[in-house]
Amino acid sequence: MRIIAGRWKGRRLKAPRGKGVRPTSDRVREAWMSAMGADVMDARVLDLFAGSGALGLEALSRGAARLVFVERARGALGVIRANVELVGAGAECTVVASDVFAFLRAREKGEEVFDLALADPPYGTGDAARLVLEFGRKPFAKEFWFEHPWREALPLPVGARTRRYGDTALTTLKADS
Helix, strand or coil, rough: CCCCCCCCCCCCCCCCCCCCCCCHHHHHHHHHHHHHHHCCCCCEEECCCCCHHHHHHHHCCCCCCCCEECCHHHHHHHHHHHHHHHCCCHHHHHEECCCHHHHHHHHHCCCCEEEEEEECCCCCCCHHHHHHHHHHHHHCCEEEEEECCCCCCCCCCCCCCCEEEEEEEEEEEEECC
């Protein structure tokens, strides 16, 4: 796994180990970042279910201003911290050890909304659907981009945009302005 473009292009990253680990492929990550385009520049980015941190670090490499990782798995937290150190991004990143939904509920106390939120929730858990509902109830970003299985039925609102990459899909939701 590596950073595809930007200031850390080609830098290899560590990945968490385990049967349940499913990092976003380079192909899908490249398509994801290309689709976001200039929206990533100077953005405050939230990386939910951060895993290795590759999605967020790719955004930071391409010009994001600030990054918050949210992950609860102890092994993945160690990998995120190691990858942040590897690229020298400690001053631009915050790593939060928390369940994603607990983190989002705690934010309801008037904290600012992120420019972009990225998520690659575990497949087959219902977490993608829960994120869609949570975003509809109280948006946590101006734009929310998430990965999910192509065939997964989700409660998507009107205006959701989904792109397919083989068996993987990327869906974008925008907060009402």
